[in-house]
Amino acid sequence: MDLSPFERVGDTVWRIPPVGAMRVPAVLYATEGLMRDMDDKVFEQITNVASLPGIVKAAYAMPDAHWGYGFPIGGVAAFDPDEEGVISAGGVGFDISCGVRLLLTGLTRAALEPLPVKERLADALFAGIPAGVGSQSAIRLSAKEMDAMLTGGAAWAVARSWGEPADLARIEEGGRMGGADPAAVSSRAKERQRGQMGTLGSGNHYLEVQEVVELFDDSLGRAFGLAVGDIVVSIHCGSRGLGHQIGTEFLRAMALEAPAHGIRLPDRELACAPLASPLGQRYLAAMRSAMNCAMANRQILTHFLRQVFRDILPEARIDLLYDVSHNTCKEERHDVDGKSRRLFVHRKGATRAFSPGHPDLPEAFRAVGQPVLIGGSMGTFSYILAGTFGSEVKSFSSACHGAGRAMSRSQAAKRWRGQDVVRGLAARGILVRSASFRGVAEEAPKAYKEVGAVVDATSAAGLARKVARLVPVVCVKG
Template structure:
C-alpha cells in the first residue's frame, strides 16, 4: 500500500476507495493523522484491511483505528460489519484470543496513602493472580462446570462467590453473551480451558496499579468513580488456551468451507463462512462460549485483585468501573445509509464505544455513554474515554483498544534488555513484577506507538471523548 492510493478526507480521516483492488466490496476508512498513517504503512496492516474489504456481505466501510498493526489475516485495530442475512463471519476478524479485553477498577485510596505499601501489594497481587504461559488458574473445573462457565460467563462467578452484582452490571453484556453452545466446543478446547479460569496469561497481558493523573470530564469521571490522585487498577486478559483452541479449530474447519460456498478471498487467512450456514452458526456459538469464558476469567481474577487490595488497604473498596471486550464478534443493529441493519460487527483489537442513551448500556452509564478503556504501555499513560454518537455513525460504535505495536516481538527482544528496562522503570517510580525478563523486553514502552497521539486522533475524529488519564505505579506481566 502506498500513501498515493489513500485519499485524505480531513486531518483525521482517510479513505482507500473500492477501485484500488478488484475484490473490494466496500471502501476502507482510516481514522488516523498523517504521521500515524505513515507508521501504519510500515507493515502489512493496510493491505490486510484492503483484503478484508473482500468479505461477502460487508456494509459501510472496513474501519481502521489509529493503533492499527498487522495481525492474522485482519489487522489488529480493525472493525468490519457484515449483514446477518447475506454476510460472513471470519475468525481472523475476531482474533485468536477471543474476548481479550480490559477491566478497570477504581478506589478512593489516595496515591500518597498507598505508596509505601505498593511493592508489597504488588507482590501479593502476583501471588494471588496466577500468570505465565500455560499456568493453572485460581479455579480448576471439570467439563460439566466448564460448560456452565461457557453458558453463564461472569454469572457463574457470581453464583460461586467470585463476583458482586455491581461487577456484572458494569461489564459489557453483563459479562455473558447469549447463544453460546457447548456442543460447538471441541474436546481439545475443553481440556485446555478446564484448568485456566482465573489466570492472566503471559506477554501483553497485565495487571497494572495506576493513579488517576488527570481528569478531563469531571461529571463522567465522578459517575465512574475516578478521582484525581486516587488508585485505579487495570486488568488485561482473555480466554487463554480455550479461546485460542476455538479459533484454531474453526480456522482449520473453515479452510474447506470457502470453496463450498464459492467465496473467493485474496488471503486464505481471511477464511470465513456465511453467518447463515451450519458452519458459521457453529463458530458463532463456540466464539460466544469463549467470550463467556473470558468474561468469567477476568471476573475471577478481578475478585482476587479486590480481595488483595482490600486486605492491604483496609477501609477502601475497589469497585468495578467497566469490563470491556476488544476481540469479539457481536450481532448489533446499526444505522447504515438511513436504514437500521442487523450486522455482525467484527472488532479485532478494537473496543465497543456506544453513545449515551444506548439501550445496551447499564443504567449508571446511560447519561455519559459507555466507558472506553485504552491502555498505553507499562511506561506511559492509559486513557479512559466514553463512547459517542460519532462512533455510532462512523465506526459501528467502536474505538481504539490501545497504542498498538510499532516493534514486532522479535524486534523488541533484539533492541531491549529486560533487566535494564526494569531498572529504568524503577527509576521512574514504576515497580515491575515480571514472569520473565525476555517477555518484559517484548512489552517495552518503545514497542508501542504514542498513546497520547492515538487519543488525539480519536478525539479529532470524535470516536471517543476523554474522561481521565491514568499513570502506572506498578505492573505485573505474566
C-alpha cells in the same frame, strides 16, 4: 505506508474508494503521522476485508491499526446475514474477547506513597494473580461446571462467590453472552482451559495498579467516579487456552470450507464462513462461549485482586467501572442510511464505544456514554475514553484499543535487558513483577508506539472523547 491510494476526507479521515474486488470503500481514522507509520500490510488487509461478501457500508481501521492476520488489528467490519454476510475467525482473533476491566479502589495516591506498602502490594499481587507462561490457578472445573461457565460467563463466576452481584451491571452483556453453546466447543479447547480459569496469561497481558493523573472532562470524570490522584486497577486478558483453541480450529475449518460456499478469498488468512451456514453458526456459538470464558476469567481475577487488597489495604473498596472486550463479533442493530439493520460487527483490536443514550448501556452510563478502556505499555499511560454520538455513523460505534507495537519482540529482546527495564521503571516509581525478564524486555515501554497519539487521533476523529489519563504504579506482567 504509502498514502497515494487514499483520498484524504478530513484531518483524521482517509478513504480508499472501492476498486477491483472491493465491495465497499475502506475508511481509516488516523493523523497523517500515524498513517505514514502504519505497515503497508494494513492497506492490503483492509482492502481485502472490503471485498468480503455481505460487508456493509465500509471496512474501517482505527488509529492503532497494524498488520494482523486476515483482518488488520484495529479493524472493524459489519456483515449483514440477510445479504450473504460472513463471519471470520481471523476477524475476531485467537484471543477471543480479550479485553480490559477497570476497577475503582476508593484509594488515593497517598495510600501507596510509603514504598514498603507499594512493595507489599506488588509482591502480594504477584503471588495472588497467576501470571506468565504455564501459570495455573487452583481452580479445576468438572465437565459440568465447564459447560456452566461457558454459558454463564461472569454471572456464573459471581454465582460461585467469585465476585459481587453489582459487578455484573458493569460488564458488557451484563457479564453473560447469550447464544453460547458448549457443545460447539471441542474437547481439546475445554481441556486446554482446565487449569487456566483465573489466570492472566502472558505476552501483552497485565494487571496494573494505576493513578489517575489527568482529567480531560470533569463532568465525565465525575460520572465515571474518577478524580485526579485516584488509584484504579486495570486487568487486560482474554479467553486463555479455550479461546486460542477455538480460534485455531475454526480458522482452519473456515479456510478449508470457503470454496464450498463459493467464497473466493484473496488470501487464505481471510478465512470466513457465511453467517447462515452450519459452520458460521457453530463458530458463533463457540465464540460466544469463549466470550463467557473471558468474562468469567476476568471476574475470577477480580476476586483474587480483592483478596489481595483486603490483606494489604483493607480500606480499599474495589468497584467495577467497566469491562469491555476488544476482540469480538457481536450481533447489533445499527442505523445504515436511515434504516435500522441487524448486523454482525467484527472488532479485531477495536473497542465498542456506545454513544450516550444507547439502550444496551448500563443505567449508570446511559446519559454520558460507554467507558472505553485503552491500555498503554507498562511504563507509559493508559486512557479512559467515553463513547460519542458520532461514532455510530463513523465506525459502527467503535474506537481504538491500544498503542500497537513499534518493534518486534526479537528486536526488543535484543535492545533491552529485562532486569534493566525493571530497575529503570522502579526508579520512576513503577514496580514491575514478572516471572520472565525476557518477557519484560519484549514488553519494554519503548517497544510500543506512543498511545497518546492514538488516543488524540481517536478523539479528533470523533470516535470517542477523552476522559482520563492514567500512569502505572504497580504492574504484574503476564
